[in-house]
Amino acid sequence: MTLPIESVLPELAKAFPAARVVIEAPPGAGKSTQLPLFLLQQGVADDGLIVMLQPRRVAALNIAHYLAKQLGESVGEQVGYTVRGDSKRSKATQLLIITEGVLVRWLQDDPELSGIGTLIFDEFHERNLHSDLSLALVIDALPLRPDLNLLIMSATLPAESLKVWLENYCDKVQVLRSEGRSYPVEYHYRPPSHVTQWLTELPKVVVEAFAVAEKGVLVFLPGVYEIQKVAGELSQRLRPATLILPLHGRIPLQQQRQVLKATDEKRIILATNIAETSLTLDGIDVVVDSGRERRAQYLPQYGLSQLVTQRIAKASATQRAGRAGRQQAGQCFRLWSRSDEHGFAEYAPPDVATQDLSALMLDVLRWGSQVKQLAWFSQPEPGHCAAAIDFLTSTGLLEHGQLTSKARQLELGGSDPRVLLVASAAKQLSEKQQATMACILATIEEPQSSIKSVDLAERTRGHFQQRNQFALWQQRWRYWLNYFG
CATH class of the missing domain: 3.40.50.300 (P-loop containing nucleotide triphosphate hydrolases)
Known part of the structure; x- marks a missing residue:
């Protein structure tokens, strides 16, 4: 079956290498499925791993399984995925579907994104904190990787607005538009x-x-x-x-x-x-x-x-x-x-205009920059930035605008600093108390709607007793057990 996105793929191929492309395509065009397969199968992006970012875990997993099925393979062969706490990839993996928070951690550890040839920001119109932050960091790192292919795909945001903004930081930005595939x-x-x-x-x-x-x-x-x-x-x-x-x-x-x-x-x-x-x-x-x-x-x-x-x-x-x-x-x-x-x-x-920016501020500072120095499609809300600085300063994570040794000891990378502060303090507790704290932290991070008590201790007991039914809760519980261990 021919999908609308296929009409722009030959033009997209001409933009490689060092592609800087904004793709506007409504739902049903095939941008999340046909486009990455085209890059993989046609060898357009043979200069490194193709990484496609998704705003949600379930979307990342679903797309990875769909693409692998199209190739007649299992996930983890040519097509893999990496989300928080779960990954399926191998030496054969050439196309990797990830969530945006994963890219933030990768960038912090390796700003040059060694081994990655193409980045695709899919569903950028969702505009969550990680998507805006990871794109800002990628643009800041582009002088280190002028060969990196950068594709930004959106179903609703006007491509021209993205192009005009991106031209402040990149040369030869192109816009490609595709019709959608939909019935009345x-x-x-x-x-x-x-x-x-x-x-x-x-x-x-x-x-x-x-x-x-x-x-x-x-x-x-x-x-x-x-x-x-x-x-x-x-x-x-x-x-x-x-x-x-x-x-x-x-x-x-x-x-x-x-x-x-x-x-x-x-x-x-x-x-x-x-x-x-x-x-x-x-x-x-x-x-x-x-x-x-x-x-x-x-x-x-x-x-x-x-x-x-x-x-x-x-x-x-x-x-x-x-x-x-x-x-x-x-x-x-x-x-x-x-x-x-x-x-x-x-x-x-x-x-970036409505949410708590404490974790974002920590990541920016860890990057070695300031919020105002990075490239934002929408500037973070100044009042929320000021409140984040006040919070980080009051908790001893920030002093005179610089990260303290206490902050550098925390595991950052997008996690809520409040949770990290509690976990760090819990390292001083007994082994039994740490085991209890692991349950509490997992409950705070992955609360299950079927357990309705407003009492945190009661909710935590309920989560632990039913842990075999709650895969995400159990995953975070084991993470915190290892963190303390």
């Missing part, structure tokens, strides 16, 4: 009777959507609480055997990958915005969009982050609706009125 999507607007009633009235819309779906329904919800509430309501409204599946970042990666596969049975997937991009969900022809998402909003005056449920941006609404038309004509039910869209922002703000 019919829109239905179902605004709630009152803005506060959207969650109460959403199950009724899902039942309506399920009745018209031929294959499956994908429902976008802000978070785990809403997923569980809607799942409970649907189980009462639909026949008992109806397949209702959750999809969010807290369920094990293997379970997430199983949800992505089509079944012969018509199903309902209740998902957070993890399903907006990168992932291909087979067997979906109807989308129900709550129009809401949950984001962390840092409050510098309190030194705390608050989870806020808010309206999505127009770009996200477009991405979500497109899921209904990836494989056939589809339908999208929206829990808002058409007139409400006038108040939607064009794009969601990047994480």
